[in-house]
Amino acid sequence: AQKITQTQPGMFVQEKEAVTLDCTYDTSDPSYGLFWYKQPSSGEMIFLIYQGSYDQQNATEGRYSLNFQKARKSANLVISASQLGDSAMYFCATRWNTGNQFYFGTGTSLTVIP
Amino acid sequence: NAGVTQTPKFQVLKTGQSMTLQCAQDMNHNSMYWYRQDPGMGLRLIYYSASEGTTDKGEVPNGYNVSRLNKREFSLRLESAAPSQTSVYFCASSEDQREDHEQYFGPGTRLTVT
Numbered sequence: 001a002q003k004i005t006q007t008q009p010g011m012f013v014q015e016k017e018a019v020t021l022d023c024t025y026d027t028s029d030p031s032y033g034l035f036w037y038k039q040p041s042s043g044e045m046i047f048l049i050y051q052g053s054y055d056q057q058n059a060t061e062g063r064y065s066l067n068f069q070k071a072r073k074s075a076n077l078v079i080s081a082s083q084l085g086d087s088a089m090y091f092c093a094t095r096w097n098t099g100n101q102f103y104f105g106t107g108t109s110l111t112v113i114p
Numbered sequence: 115n116a117g118v119t120q121t122p123k124f125q126v127l128k129t130g131q132s133m134t135l136q137c138a139q140d141m142n143h144n145s146m147y148w149y150r151q152d153p154g155m156g157l158r159l160i161y162y163s164a165s166e167g168t169t170d171k172g173e174v175p176n177g178y179n180v181s182r183l184n185k186r187e188f189s190l191r192l193e194s195a196a197p198s199q200t201s202v203y204f205c206a207s208s209e210d211q212r213e214d215h216e217q218y219f220g221p222g223t224r225l226t227v228t
Contacts, residue, residue: 009154031213032213033213033214033215035216035217037219043202043221043222044219044221044222045204045206045219047216047217047218050214050216052213052214053213091156091157093157093217095213096213100145100162100164100170100211101159101162101172102147102159102206102217104149104156104157104158105156106154106155106156107156
């Protein structure tokens, strides 16, 4: 069964606008972590932001924030004030407390338009 | 502090040839992982090592073997390469099995099997 889902294969956003990338997950484990990674065209995987399942507040890191809705099992990434350098693939990932594996979504390709 | 290093960066093999992908980390992490990335499929776990001396299969282990040589090094071997193994391979590490610890990725190896 698919454990993590990104339903937007591609997204476009105007420079300086905000954009939301969707991610939903499926688990019965009460304790888990949610991660977002960025993969630019150069290929490396860059860690962006983390949200724990017990965290009361939504995580923020600079222009990145995570809209965490636990009851809906969603962990959407919000990028504010988009920049041309934000054009990349974005992957949502999760890790359960009961296992050592990470599970990745299929990614969303974001293009920032000048 | 180099983080996670992988060799080689690029490799072309003929069907049936064997090769070993090398990975090393200098962050004193306990857990290490091998993924493959194919277009439209995100990252899929091949094998992982929760700690030195242990290895476990991931989602797509067929055709691969691994060795956790010591705490720093985790190698991936293709015994008889097939065109279906054409992919980008990423090695990653994390501090341990806690769900709030992110993975750190190497730069990737682009493998083509003809």
